[in-house]
Amino acid sequence: MIDIPWQNIGVAACLLLIPIFILGYYKTGQLRTMAWSFLRMTVQLSLVGFYLEYIFDLDSIIINLAWVGLMIIAASFTITKRSDINIKKFYFPVMAGIATNVFINGLVFAYLVFDDKDFFAARYIIPIMGMVIGNTLSSSIVAIRSYFSSLKKERQKFRYYLMLGASREEALFKFSSEALKNAFSPVLASVASMGLIWLPGMMTGQILGGSNPLTAIKYQFLIMIAIFTGSVVTVTVSIKLAQKSK
Amino acid sequence: MREKLVIVDNISMEYLGHPLFQDLSFDIYEGDKAVIKGSSGSGKSTILNMLCGFENPLGGSITAFNLDLTTHADKVRKYFSWLPQDLSFPDEDTVFDVIKFPFSFQANSHLQVSKEDILLEFDFLNLKRDVIDSKYVELSGGEKQRVGIIISKLLRRKIMLLDEPTSALDRYSLNRVIDYLLNDKSLTIISVSHDDTWCSNCNKIIEINS
Numbered sequence: 001m002i003d004i005p006w007q008n009i010g011v012a013a014c015l016l017l018i019p020i021f022i023l024g025y026y027k028t029g030q031l032r033t034m035a036w037s038f039l040r041m042t043v044q045l046s047l048v049g050f051y052l053e054y055i056f057d058l059d060s061i062i063i064n065l066a067w068v069g070l071m072i073i074a075a076s077f078t079i080t081k082r083s084d085i086n087i088k089k090f091y092f093p094v095m096a097g098i099a100t101n102v103f104i105n106g107l108v109f110a111y112l113v114f115d116d117k118d119f120f121a122a123r124y125i126i127p128i129m130g131m132v133i134g135n136t137l138s139s140s141i142v143a144i145r146s147y148f149s150s151l152k153k154e155r156q157k158f159r160y161y162l163m164l165g166a167s168r169e170e171a172l173f174k175f176s177s178e179a180l181k182n183a184f185s186p187v188l189a190s191v192a193s194m195g196l197i198w199l200p201g202m203m204t205g206q207i208l209g210g211s212n213p214l215t216a217i218k219y220q221f222l223i224m225i226a227i228f229t230g231s232v233v234t235v236t237v238s239i240k241l242a243q244k245s246k
Numbered sequence: 247m248r249e250k251l252v253i254v255d256n257i258s259m260e261y262l263g264h265p266l267f268q269d270l271s272f273d274i275y276e277g278d279k280a281v282i283k284g285s286s287g288s289g290k291s292t293i294l295n296m297l298c299g300f301e302n303p304l305g306g307s308i309t310a311f312n313l314d315l316t317t318h319a320d321k322v323r324k325y326f327s328w329l330p331q332d333l334s335f336p337d338e339d340t341v342f343d344v345i346k347f348p349f350s351f352q353a354n355s356h357l358q359v360s361k362e363d364i365l366l367e368f369d370f371l372n373l374k375r376d377v378i379d380s381k382y383v384e385l386s387g388g389e390k391q392r393v394g395i396i397i398s399k400l401l402r403r404k405i406m407l408l409d410e411p412t413s414a415l416d417r418y419s420l421n422r423v424i425d426y427l428l429n430d431k432s433l434t435i436i437s438v439s440h441d442d443t444w445c446s447n448c449n450k451i452i453e454i455n456s
Contacts, residue, residue, distance in 0.1 A: 154334065156330050156332065156333065157333060157334065157335075159298065159300055159328075159330075160328065160330060160333060161347075161348070161351075162323065163298055163323055163326060163327065163328035163407075164327060164328070164348040164351065164354070164397070164401060165323075165324065165348060165351045165352075165353035165354045165401070166348070166351045166353070167351070167352060167353070170350075170351050170352065174336065174347075178336060
């Protein structure tokens with residue numbers, strides 16, 4: 001694959017002047033957040049590059065699993081924080097949701113798709129689980145935020161169902177259903193347009209890296225199934241456990 | 247002799263440090279049609295919330311069906327149905343979905359309600375039959391109120407709690423609702439209302455003065 005010189009990346013970064021101008025012109029108040037986000041991304045990617053090289057060299061199952069554990073911890077914090085919910089109260093339900101997602105997908109990938117020895121190798125487990133967890137974030141945030149904000153705004157409806165004979169679980173049913181619908185309608189639309197309107201990042205990366213397009217498609221197909229299933233599992237387990245802890 | 251179902255004994259309530267009402271007492275007997283009256287913000291809906299067990303009085307006690315409401319709200323709720331003032335449902339839900347949903351709860355599984363049963367109630371309350379397949383969000387305020395009333399009645403609970411059930415109704419529909427609810431001797435109703443016609447058809451008026 002052709003390497004890109006750092007000065008070329010610097011030039012390409014000038015593209016950011018366009019969003020800076022637009023976001024500033026419309027007074028969105030997001031310039032500071034944008035600067036902070038890109039700065040964080042730069043530092044994190046540089047560190048990840050460094051860490052991954054080291055971890056790939058070591059290639060120890062324990063360290064690889066510990067890395068996945070770290071990703072779960074960080075993702076749980078991000079989801080809880082971005083969903084505007086009480087971190088203390090909901091961190092563990094969300095973490096349990098992501099852990100269930102990783103467990104189910106891990107089992108399938110390790111024992112049904114790959115040979116388990118291959119899958120636990122750093123070059124497979126870390127990027128695959130990273131993609132599964134990372135791509136779960138946005139839909140989980142939408143679902144969990146929508147669930148708790150509608151429960152807050154429509155407390156009257158929750159109480160109404162209780163008064164009409166619903167158990168707590170039955171009264172919360174419509175809220176869960178709405179949250180899932182809000183989070184996954186756009187995801188399903190994007191799944192349906194894949195390959196037609198857009199080429200996903202993982203597949204593009206593999207093709208750029210020199211892989212056979214057919215192999216890249218197989219990986220992409222698997223990863224999309226894992227991401228979608230994982231997102232639904234994460235949201236459902238998080239919401240169910242959060243209901244119990246409330 | 248009529249059974250005493252609810253005893254409200256010397257309850258008081260505050261809102262943001264200001265007293266809403268103090269030492270309010272009343273009893274509700276089987277078959278009563280009670281209305282709580284008072285100026286806006288006097289705490290009328292709060293009393294219904296207390297009867298639902300969602301809020302507790304600062305002083306005094308509420309006993310319903312021989313159970314203390316502050317400690318046994320879950321058990322007492324099964325005797326009540328409740329119609330609050332504002333309710334919203336998902337945009338895609340039809341009126342039929344909204345009406346059927348409470349009958350899917352385990353606690354109501356003994357109640358069988360067919361579409362035809364519901365349509366008969368529609369006829370009685372002067373609701374057009376085709377409204378049942380409309381989206382709930384597209385209904386007028388008066389239609390929504392009548393749908394809520396039908397759900398409450400079909401659940402056949404011992405007591406109906408109704409918060410401003412007729413505020414959006416025209417005179418004709420109001421009379422139909424009065425006939426449907428207040429002239430039915432088997433029903434026990436505790437309502438909140440500003441409507442003089444509704445109030446004059448109730449046998450018990452509870453005035454709230456802060």
